[in-house]
């Protein structure tokens with residue numbers, strides 16, 4: 641069995657199967673998730689007999705850092721190689737008051753977003769819960785400090801890898817010790833899964849990549865979202881916030897001349913009327929060989945003002961890690 645990705649309960653059961661006391665499972669979980677060990681042999685307080693049984697019957701798979709880049713603002717981006725040789729990206733974002741890890745959930749992605757650096761690839765495979773948690777443990781070890789926040793905003797569509805993503809959230813919460821309130825899952829808006837997620841009773845933040853105020857443009861920018869009409873999507877977001885009591889984040893990435901007009905801002909206002917949400921405006925991070933551009937600052941400000949005048953809370957993602965191509969997929973693509 642693979643140890644990384646197992647809960648304490650599962651590890652206790654596994655120890656019993658090996659004819660060892662169940663409390664050893666708790667110790668193993670501590671080595672995996674609190675100490676972040678890479679090898680079974682490092683689990684120093686386990687009896688030698690258990691170490692050898694584990695070596696025979698279990699694996700502990702950690703990723704390997706293949707490349708790292710650091711931007712002038714301290715954002716560090718990592719290319720990680722998984723046990724089967726596939727490569728993923730993870731980003732460490734230091735802020736004055738928190739340390740955020742941005743994690744991938746799939747190798748490649750099926751969403752096919754027109755503006756995204758990872759789109760051409762298609763979906764290769766889902767990451768396991770252990771591979772998602774590994775990214776946080778790896779970034780934490782690299783920084784030497786505790787990760788306080790996790791955003792599921794790397795490569796992949798989290799809600800199309802639903803079971804493993806939810807399990808990884810629980811592991812981060814219960815085993816690694818990261819509060820669910822500091823975890824954000826970002827989705828293109830897979831409606832049935834949003835409704836299911838609402839029932840999981842997790843206090844995480846749901847972020848929905850809207851990017852357009854009408855279905856036609858949205859379907860062009862995010863082909864897979866064509867299946868999820870805006871009206872129904874926003875109904876699902878409302879249901880999510882009613883069930884969980886949590887404010888939903890609406891992500892709106894601004895592409896010059898495509899979705900950044902004051903008229904489009906007005907349409908967005910109408911869509912969001914009466915919804916418990918805030919809007920995160922994301923000026924586009926240009927991708928080589930794609931024609932999309934970031935709007936000028938005054939255009940971003942004008943868009944923002946329309947929302948604010950309607951009483952919507954707006955946050956703006958400041959471009960970070962610009963010179964290391966921190967937008968999703970850019971590092972993997974450059975290799």
Ligand code: SAH
Nearest residue numbers: 756793796797826827828849891924925967
């Ligand atoms: N698949 C999920 C999470 C991954 S991306 C989702 O789409 O929500 C996280 C966010 O970054 C999404 O809103 C995505 O549309 C946006 N994004 C992708 N490429 C970008 C780029 N080059 N510049 C700015 N934002 C980008």
